[in-house]
Amino acid sequence: MSGSMPAALVDQIEAVADAGMPEVPHDRSPLAQRRLARRATSFETSPWDEIVALRDRHPDMISFGGGAPAREAVPVARLQAAAAAAWAEMLDAYDYGELAGYAPLRELIAARMARQGMGVDPDDLIVTNGSQQGIDLVAKLMLDPGDTVVIETPAYIGALQTFAAYEATYLPVPVDDQGLRVDVLERELATLPRPPKLIYTVPTFHNPTGVTLPRDRREALLALARHYGILVVEDDPYGELRYDGAPEPPLRALDPDVVYLGTFSKTLAPALRVGWLAAPRRLAHLLAFAKESVDVHNERLMTRVVYHAADGFLDHHLVGARDLYRGRRDTLLAALSTHLPPGTTWTHPEGGFFVWVELADGVAACDLLPRAAAAGVLYLPGAWFSSHADRRDRCGLRLSFSTLDEVAIREGVRRLGEAVRDHVV
Amino acid sequence: MSGSMPAALVDQIEAVADAGMPEVPHDRSPLAQRRLARRATSFETSPWDEIVALRDRHPDMISFGGGAPAREAVPVARLQAAAAAAWAEMLDAYDYGELAGYAPLRELIAARMARQGMGVDPDDLIVTNGSQQGIDLVAKLMLDPGDTVVIETPAYIGALQTFAAYEATYLPVPVDDQGLRVDVLERELATLPRPPKLIYTVPTFHNPTGVTLPRDRREALLALARHYGILVVEDDPYGELRYDGAPEPPLRALDPDVVYLGTFSKTLAPALRVGWLAAPRRLAHLLAFAKESVDVHNERLMTRVVYHAADGFLDHHLVGARDLYRGRRDTLLAALSTHLPPGTTWTHPEGGFFVWVELADGVAACDLLPRAAAAGVLYLPGAWFSSHADRRDRCGLRLSFSTLDEVAIREGVRRLGEAVRDHVV
Numbered sequence: 001m002s003g004s005m006p007a008a009l010v011d012q013i014e015a016v017a018d019a020g021m022p023e024v025p026h027d028r029s030p031l032a033q034r035r036l037a038r039r040a041t042s043f044e045t046s047p048w049d050e051i052v053a054l055r056d057r058h059p060d061m062i063s064f065g066g067g068a069p070a071r072e073a074v075p076v077a078r079l080q081a082a083a084a085a086a087w088a089e090m091l092d093a094y095d096y097g098e099l100a101g102y103a104p105l106r107e108l109i110a111a112r113m114a115r116q117g118m119g120v121d122p123d124d125l126i127v128t129n130g131s132q133q134g135i136d137l138v139a140k141l142m143l144d145p146g147d148t149v150v151i152e153t154p155a156y157i158g159a160l161q162t163f164a165a166y167e168a169t170y171l172p173v174p175v176d177d178q179g180l181r182v183d184v185l186e187r188e189l190a191t192l193p194r195p196p197k198l199i200y201t202v203p204t205f206h207n208p209t210g211v212t213l214p215r216d217r218r219e220a221l222l223a224l225a226r227h228y229g230i231l232v233v234e235d236d237p238y239g240e241l242r243y244d245g246a247p248e249p250p251l252r253a254l255d256p257d258v259v260y261l262g263t264f265s266k267t268l269a270p271a272l273r274v275g276w277l278a279a280p281r282r283l284a285h286l287l288a289f290a291k292e293s294v295d296v297h298n299e300r301l302m303t304r305v306v307y308h309a310a311d312g313f314l315d316h317h318l319v320g321a322r323d324l325y326r327g328r329r330d331t332l333l334a335a336l337s338t339h340l341p342p343g344t345t346w347t348h349p350e351g352g353f354f355v356w357v358e359l360a361d362g363v364a365a366c367d368l369l370p371r372a373a374a375a376g377v378l379y380l381p382g383a384w385f386s387s388h389a390d391r392r393d394r395c396g397l398r399l400s401f402s403t404l405d406e407v408a409i410r411e412g413v414r415r416l417g418e419a420v421r422d423h424v425v
Numbered sequence: 426m427s428g429s430m431p432a433a434l435v436d437q438i439e440a441v442a443d444a445g446m447p448e449v450p451h452d453r454s455p456l457a458q459r460r461l462a463r464r465a466t467s468f469e470t471s472p473w474d475e476i477v478a479l480r481d482r483h484p485d486m487i488s489f490g491g492g493a494p495a496r497e498a499v500p501v502a503r504l505q506a507a508a509a510a511a512w513a514e515m516l517d518a519y520d521y522g523e524l525a526g527y528a529p530l531r532e533l534i535a536a537r538m539a540r541q542g543m544g545v546d547p548d549d550l551i552v553t554n555g556s557q558q559g560i561d562l563v564a565k566l567m568l569d570p571g572d573t574v575v576i577e578t579p580a581y582i583g584a585l586q587t588f589a590a591y592e593a594t595y596l597p598v599p600v601d602d603q604g605l606r607v608d609v610l611e612r613e614l615a616t617l618p619r620p621p622k623l624i625y626t627v628p629t630f631h632n633p634t635g636v637t638l639p640r641d642r643r644e645a646l647l648a649l650a651r652h653y654g655i656l657v658v659e660d661d662p663y664g665e666l667r668y669d670g671a672p673e674p675p676l677r678a679l680d681p682d683v684v685y686l687g688t689f690s691k692t693l694a695p696a697l698r699v700g701w702l703a704a705p706r707r708l709a710h711l712l713a714f715a716k717e718s719v720d721v722h723n724e725r726l727m728t729r730v731v732y733h734a735a736d737g738f739l740d741h742h743l744v745g746a747r748d749l750y751r752g753r754r755d756t757l758l759a760a761l762s763t764h765l766p767p768g769t770t771w772t773h774p775e776g777g778f779f780v781w782v783e784l785a786d787g788v789a790a791c792d793l794l795p796r797a798a799a800a801g802v803l804y805l806p807g808a809w810f811s812s813h814a815d816r817r818d819r820c821g822l823r824l825s826f827s828t829l830d831e832v833a834i835r836e837g838v839r840r841l842g843e844a845v846r847d848h849v850v
Binding site: 035036037038039040042043044045046048066067068071074076079080083084087088090091093094095096097128129130132133136140141142143144145147158161162164165197229269270271272273274286287289290292293294295296297298299300301302305 | 460461462463464465467468469470471473491492493496499501504505508509512513515516518519520521522553554555557558561565566567568569570572583586587589590622654694695696697698699711712714715717718719720721722723724725726727730
C-alpha cells in the first residue's frame with residue numbers, strides 16, 4: 001500500500017487487505033474464495049461516502065464540503081433549450097460513433113483554448129466523461145504498477161483515487177502559497193534512480209488550496225519535466241473562474257507536450273459529465289483507443305447539448321458566475337477573520353472554489369471533523385488530500401464557498417470557529 | 426503479448442512493441458523518450474478503424490460489419506419525448522451524484538430482469554456507460570497482469586480489447602453450434618495449476634456466431650465455475666431479441682453469483698451509452714467505487730431519458746423490432762443458400778444480429794476481406810474475434826443482418842458469393 005491511498009479510512013482498508021484475498025481452495029463459498037486484483041483494495045471505500053454519512057449529525061448542516069458550482073450558476077433554461085435543439089437535430093447519429101467526441105464541440109473547445117494561448121488542433125482533443133476520465137485514461141496509458149507519479153501535497157482527491165487504482169507510487173511535493181514547490185521537486189528528482197512517469201498538477205486555483213502557480217515556477221516546472229522526460233498532466237477545472245488578478249498562462253500554453261484536462265463541470269454543471277483532454281498527437285491517438293476499450297465512446301446527445309449551451313453563451317454566463325463567486329469568496333475570507341482564533345492561517349485565492357485553512361495546532365485539525373459536524377458545519381479534512389505516507393503533514397481544512405449563500409457562509413464559519421475553540425482548548 | 430491481442434494488426438502492433446518504449450535518456454525529444462505502460466501496446470490500433478478504412482473501396486458498399494440496431498428500430502420520436510420530459514423535470518440534480526445511477530431506472534431494469542427469472546435488488550445494479558464499461562470495471566476489479574480469462578473462440582471483439590488492457594492471459598475455448606464447448610473447458614481446467622479469474626461469455630445469441638448455449642451446458646458451466654471458484658461474467662446484449670424458439674434462462678437466473686451485463690444499445694440506441702451490471706452485493710460495492718475512480722458517475726440526464734423512453738414502451742417496441750430483424754435474418758439465410766458455394770456452412774441464430782459463415786477452405790477465408798471490399802461487400806473477419814495465439818483457427822465471417830434492408834442483404838450476399846468464388850479458385 002505504500003503511499004497509494006487517498007482516503008481517511010486507510011487503516012480500515014489495510015485491515016481488509018491484510019485479511020487478504022486467499023488463493024482458491026476448491027468448493028468453498030464462491031464469493032469468499034474469489035481472488036480480486038491487487039488494485040481492488042483501493043475500491044473499498046470513498047471519501048465522499050464518509051462526508052455524506054456525517055450529514056445527519058445536525059438538523060441544519062452547513063457544508064463547505066462539495067466542489068460543485070452554485071445552483072444559481074447552473075444555466076438550467078439554457079441547457080433545456082440546448083437539449084431541445086440537440087434532440088431535434090439528432091436524426092442521424094444514434095449509432096456507435098464519434099470516438100473523439102462531437103466535432104463542433106471539439107472545435108468550440110479548441111477556440112476557447114486558443115484564447116488562453118493554447119494552440120491545439122481539434123483532432124488532438126478527446127471529449128471525456130468528465131475530466132476524471134481524462135486522468136484515468138492518462139494513468140492507464142502511462143502507469144505500470146510501482147511507477148512514480150509526482151503529486152501535490154495536498155492534492156485533488158479524485159486524482160489520488162484514480163492513481164491508486166494503477167498501483168502508483170507517489171512522489172509528494174509540498175504546496176505553499178504559490179503552489180507546487182518546484183525547488184523541492186528539483187531536489188527530489190536529483191536523488192531518484194529513475195524519473196517519475198507523470199507530474200499531476202492543478203496549477204491554477206489549486207484543489208484543495210486555491211493557490212496559483214506563478215509564471216516563474218511554471219517555467220521551472222516545465223524545464224524540469226523536459227529535462228527528465230516526465231509527462232506533465234495539467235488539470236484545469238477552475239481556470240475560467242478568475243475573480244481578480246492577472247491570469248497566468250496555462251502550462252499547456254507554454255509547452256505543447258503538456259496533457260491538458262478541461263471540463264464543463266464547473267462552468268455548466270457536473271451532472272452533464274462532459275470534459276476533455278488535449279494531448280500531443282501520438283498520445284491522443286493512443287488515448288482514444290484506450291477510451292474505446294473502456295466505454296466505446298461518450299454518449300452523443302450530451303456532447304451536442306453542451307455545444308449548443310456553450311456556443312455564444314458561455315462567456316456571458318461566466319461574467320455573472322464570477323460575480324457570484326467573488327462575493328462568496330469575499331464573504332468567506334471576511335468571516336474567517338471574524339470567527340477563527342488567532343494563529344489560524346488561510347489562503348487568498350484569486351479564483352476557483354476553495355480556501356484552505358490551517359489551524360495554529362495543525363495536528364488537532366486532523367481530528368476536528370466530528371466535532372465540527374456536531375456543531376453543524378462540514379468541510380473536507382486535509383488528510384483526505386494526501387497520500388498515505390504523509391497524510392498527517394498537512395491537516396488543513398478545505399472550505400468550498402461555491403454553493404453557499406452569504407448568510408450560510410457567515411453562519412457556517414461562526415460554527416467552525418466555535419468548534420475550533422472547543423476542540424483546541 | 427501471449428494471447429492478449431484482439432485485432433488483425435497484431436503483427437504491426439508487435440513491431441511497435443518490439444521497437445520498444447526505451448528507458449529515458451535525459452534531454453531528448455520529450456515524446457520519443459516517454460515510457461508508456463506495458464498495456465499501451467493494446468491501444469495502438471482498433472479493428473473498427475480498419476473496417477472504416479475499407480469503406481471507400483467501392484462506391485456503393487454494402488456492410489454487414491456493424492453491431493448496431495436498425496435505424497428503423499431506433500424510436501426517435503419516443504426518445505425525443507422522453508428527453509423533453511427528463512429535461513423538464515430536471516430541476517434539482519445538476520450536481521455530482523447517483524454513483525450507481527438513477528434509482529427509477531435501476532428499478533425498471535430490476536423488474537425487467539425479474540421477468541427473465543433473475544431476482545436482483547436494484548441496489549446491486551450499477552448503470553454503466555454502455556455494457557462495455559461493465560466489462561472494463563469487472564476486469565479492473567479482478568485482473569492482475571497475467572491472470573487468466575476464459576474466452577470463447579471466437580469472442581466479442583470489444584471484450585478482447587478490454588481484457589488486453591489488463592494484460593490478461595487467455596484460455597480460449599471453442600464455440601460450436603451450441604455455444605461454448607463446456608466439455609473442452611472442463612478438460613482444460615483440470616490441467617491448470619491455478620484456476621482462471623473470470624469466464625467471459627455471451628451465452629445467448631453469441632457475438633459473433635449467433636448461437637445459444639442450451640440449458641444443460643449452462644448448468645455444467647456454472648457447476649464448473651463454482652467448483653473452481655471462477656467468476657462468470659454473462660454479457661447479454663441481445664437476450665431480448667429472440668425471433669423464434671423457446672428462451673433459455675440467463676446464467677444469472679441459475680446462479681446469483683454471476684455478474685450480468687445488460688444494455689439499451691441494441692433495444693433503444695448505442696449512441697445513448699446506457700448499460701448496466703448486476704453483481705453480488707460485495708462486488709457491486711467495489712465496482713461502484715471502481716467506477717467512481719474512473720469517471721465519478723454517469724451523466725444524470727440520459728439515465729432519466731432512458732427511463733422515460735423505456736417505461737411502458739419497451740416491450741411493445743421490441744415486438745416490432747423482432748419482426749423487423751426476423752425478416753432480415755430469414756432473408757440473409759435464404760440468400761446464403763442461393764449464393765454461397767457448396768461446402769460453405771453457417772449458423773442459424775434464433776435471435777440477435779449475427780450469422781457466422783465458414784468457407785469450405787477455412788484458411789482462405791482469412792484473406793478474403795480485401796477482395797470482398799473490392800466487390801462492394803464488407804463483413805468482420807473471424808480472426809478479429811480471436812486472441813492472438815489461435816487467431817487462424819476460426820477464419821469465419823461475421824455477417825450482421827440488423828441494419829440492412831432485404832434488397833441490400835440479397836445484393837450483399839450475391840457480391841460475397843462472387844468474391845468467394847473468385848478468391849477460392
